[in-house]
Amino acid sequence: MRLVERTPASGETEKALACFGAVRQDTQQTYLYFCNGQPNSEHMWLFIIGLLALAHQEKIRVVVMIWDRATWHKSKRLRQWIRAYNRAAKQTGQPRLLTFLLPKKSPWLNPLEPRWLHAKRKVCEPDGDLTSHELKHRLAAHFDTEPFWNSLII
Numbered sequence: 001m002r003l004v005e006r007t008p009a010s011g012e013t014e015k016a017l018a019c020f021g022a023v024r025q026d027t028q029q030t031y032l033y034f035c036n037g038q039p040n041s042e043h044m045w046l047f048i049i050g051l052l053a054l055a056h057q058e059k060i061r062v063v064v065m066i067w068d069r070a071t072w073h074k075s076k077r078l079r080q081w082i083r084a085y086n087r088a089a090k091q092t093g094q095p096r097l098l099t100f101l102l103p104k105k106s107p108w109l110n111p112l113e114p115r116w117l118h119a120k121r122k123v124c125e126p127d128g129d130l131t132s133h134e135l136k137h138r139l140a141a142h143f144d145t146e147p148f149w150n151s152l153i154i
Contacts (some may be wrong), residue, residue, distance in 0.1 A: 017132040019049040019139060023112050030115065034136050041075035042095070048097065052085075055095040064098045066110055073101065119143065125129040 018039035022031045031054075033047040048065070061118050067073040082097055089096050107113045124130070125139035130138070140146065 013133075017135060018043060019136075020044065021112055021116070021143075022047075022051055023115065025111075030112075030145050032140060032143060032145055036115075036132065039070070039072050041072045041078040044072045045078060045081060052095050052097065060095055062096045062098060064100070066100050066102060068102050068107065068110060069104055073099075115143075 016037050018034075018035050018037065020033040020039070020043065023029070024031075032053065033043070033050065035043040035046075051063055051065075055061075072078070082099060085094075086096055090092070102109050119139055119142050122142050123135065
């Protein structure tokens with residue numbers, strides 16, 4: 001079965017959906033954050049803030065993120081924010097954020113990549129006709145998680 005790009009119905013407002021994901025290595029819990037439209041560094045930033053808030057609640061000292069070379073991971077603005085955040089976090093005792101960019105064309109090094117592959121196969125429809133709302137809920141059910149957008153604290 002192959003994923004087929006869905007053509008939105010006329011008048012449909014949500015034409016694209018991005019999903020950011022993170023996996024805790026200690027519990028294997030997956031966290032998802034959905035946003036409408038194309039992914040960008042602002043959405044990535046919101047997801048990071050939510051993960052850092054969760055880490056702070058659970059008294060985790062360091063959050064490590066392994067990223068591919070997507071433009072929203074490498075933006076100058078996001079990298080500057082991370083540097084400034086880490087300086088402030090060191091002084092205030094907040095969780096630190098370490099990011100690592102994978103080498104080009106090496107998705108097998110990303111621990112989340114096999115999970116995405118299985119999720120795509122599990123939630124897709126043969127005719128490709130899934131609304132973004134249905135896709136969000138199927139992905140959340142597949143990963144057995146509450147979608148992060150419901151619990152994001154900013």
